[in-house]
Amino acid sequence: MRILVLGGTAWLGRTIAAEAVGRGHEVVCLARGESGAVARGARPVVADRDRPGAYDGVGGRWDAAVDVARERRHVEGAVAALDAARYLLVSTGNVYADPSTPHLSEDAALLDPDAPSADPGEAYGRGKVACERAVVGRYGARALIARAGLIGGPGDASGRSGYWPWRFAHPSGDAVLVPDAAARASQLIDARDLAAWLVRCAEDGTGGTFDAVGPETPLGDHLATARLVAGHAGEVELAPEPWLAEQRVAEWAGPRSLPLWLADPGWQGFAARDGSRARAAGLVHRPLEETLRDVLAWEEAQPAQPHGAGLTDGEERDILRLLAAT
Known part of the structure; x- marks a missing residue:
């Protein structure tokens, strides 16, 4: 197959391109080239999607185009300019109007793409809704919309999937601080599993809209797995959720x-999407232990931690001191 990856130099796009090359396909990556090199075996085409003629260098017929863009204008421009048998868009669970209710399906109500929003997360979701509509409007049943949940694994510069195995491997003192929230849901999809599924869908001509999310795992089990891969045998200090909020410890990321x-009750559904439709369409997940072990190895090679998300050593020690004094 001839597969065009729109992107291909940042984490997920490069992972998709590498998977497609590994499965014997001809792969071209169109990108500005500012996020790094393309995967080995893929051919780069340098172009800025904000400029006229951005797609002139990738003319001809493509068996599949895979797009990770978040900007409405980029997706609208691509679907108008490209000649592809099918179009696969990586969207997001942020498109849903109700992120509070667990286990909703892909048929749940979406945000209004044309409504203004001062919240960056909501604006991101609205933009992705517009991207989805552009793809489906042009390609119909030949479109695949993958509404990804939290993506993790080696290469996750956000720190969300890598912080816990790294923290358990490198405690700031005698104990690791964790939220007393073992029953909260977590739902992590390995970028490599998402990429493999997308390429197989391109091969099989799979179309439709799917919540491409990981298995729902209680946060306590997720942290226990992170502790296991890190070989942590020290103490764990549980901090009450309201108390953590009083100490200005943020949820989720950053x-x-x-x-x-x-x-936050308003987000309890975000980490608990149904996901059964994608599994029925062939999405297969590796064990969480493998993902966290691999992301820990990747974290160990980074120049600084924590990055993107988490507590610094000093922040964790200060909060543990305050917790001990309560």
Whole structure:
């Protein structure tokens, strides 16, 4: 097959391109070339999708185009310019209007793509809805929309999947701080599993809309697995959720956070999507232990940690001191 990856130099796009090359396909990656090199065996085409003629270098018929873009104008421009047998768009679970209710299906209501939003996360979701509509409007049943949940594994620069195995491997003191929220849901899909599924869908001509999410795992089990792969035998200090909020410890991601932890009732459904439709369409997940072991190895090779998300050593020690004093 001739597969065009729109992107292909950042993490997920490069992983998709590498999977397609590994399965014997001819792969071209169209990107600005600012995020790194393309996967070995793929051919790069340097272009800026904001400029006229961006797709002139990738003319001809493609068996599949795979797009990871988030900008409406980029996707609308691509579907208008490209000649492809099928189009696969990596979307997001942020497109749903109700992120609070667990186990909703792909038929749940979506955000209004044309409504204004001051919230960056909501604006991202609205933009992806517009991208989905552009693809389906042009390709119909030949379109595949993969609404990805939290993507993790080696290469995850957000720190969300790598923080916990790294923290258990490198505690800041005698104990590791964790939220007292063992029953909260977590749902991580390995980027390599998502990429493999997308390429197989391109090969098989699979179309439709899917929540491409990982298995739902209680946060306590996720952290136990991270502790196992890190070989941590020290103490674990459980901190109450309201108390953590009082200490200005953020949920989910970003600086001064405890990643993956979602206490906000308004987001309880985000880490608990149904996902059965994608599994029925062939999405297969490797064990969480493998993902966390591999992301820990990747984290160990990075120049600085934590990056993207989590607590610094100093922040964790300060919060543990305050917890001990309560």
